[in-house]
Amino acid sequence: MISFYVLDCFDSVDKFTICRNCMRKRENICTLVSPLANHSKVLKIICTDPIELNRFLLELHYFEAYRLRILNAVYSLVDGNNKLVIKLHPVRKQPIDYKWGERANRLIWERIEVDEMISWLSTLGGAFSALGDYKLECADVAGKISIQQMKLAMRIGEPSLIARCKLYLAIAMIQRYNFAGAKQMIVQIYRNEKRQYEPDSRLLKMCLGIWAKLKYEYELYQKRLNRPKEPNRHIFLRC
Template sequence: MQVEEFYDDRSNAEEPPRVIHLDCIFYHYLSREFRISPTFRRNFSKTQRSRRFKFILLPTRYDLIDYKWNDRVTEMVRERCELDHALSWLSTLGGAFSALGDYFSNCAQIAGKISVNQLKLALRLDDPTIASRCRLYFSLSLIQQHRFKLARYIVYEEYKAANESTVADERLVRMCKGIWAKLQYEYNMHRSRKKIEQISISFK
């Protein structure tokens, strides 16, 4: 039990305070009104017929803390931290395999699998921007594996979605343009190599 005293500015020091028992939560809101509203203070003194008050605070009858929701939020925060941590590791690992994917086809395939796992995490995080980037990472893996048609479709769809969004993500748009340029370059190089191979076969 706690005792709080309140005095009106016009109160008489010799006037005995009026004792009021209040729920501590209710007193929190009542004292707030006392602080911000002189009119409320005057009306309260008038209705209570006193200018000096002693509030005896009683334990609240209601548990205002939602422990079940608190546990749920804690679980969600921990899950988010773990997903962010896993996504960071996969980004580092995927970048390494993607760099090697230009020279080794098996590394390109591994980079693609990592991108798929990143996409799963991004969907779990409900982050559409990260999900779009993961799909673009996957398209890079497809380009390295010479699967140009599917890569073209992914890049085009992501570019269209980025431009049609309410707030355009310029970094995502530039990323699409960069991958599109790589797609065109790799496609032309692939066609050139095939022509050279066909010519060499015909001469044999």
């Protein structure tokens, strides 16, 4: 195990410790200011810019073989109380990462287009969902639209949007008389959201509203069958 120090342009000193299996950092070490005034106590000062230092630290962190070679090299340089110091100077020319800029630009436009597609699907799905109370074919179409919305939401990676798409699908399942599947989906979303540190109140209200629709449609379904509702088959939402 051996240590070296990094002195930036603002005289802030960080200490890095190289071990066989890892590299540790300790920030704002101020005990090196006085030794720097006396160069006889410092074995070597290496000057570089922050970009090259960042590459060097990343390679130390991720590549064990490289870390061991640097560890042996620094051992051969340092003896006694001498210290190895890396002094940073400002970058002469700021680099521009064009490849990352193109990637970020592509991701931004992709997110804009996906949001627009989800909005269109929400409008279309809402129309078919409203007709799904009267025609089962419309309920099928609304369910397929909800699945497409869910795929787009998973592409974005927003949990709340994914949950809302599942609730849209639950409405279609209610219209198709799949009460058990809709119940399981609503309860799962409601309980998962209640466990969050900051629950989404709009999502919880959606769960309660769709749950009320589920109970109402279930009672109508039992009446259409001319069958009394059994107590042990009554469904309810447990918070």
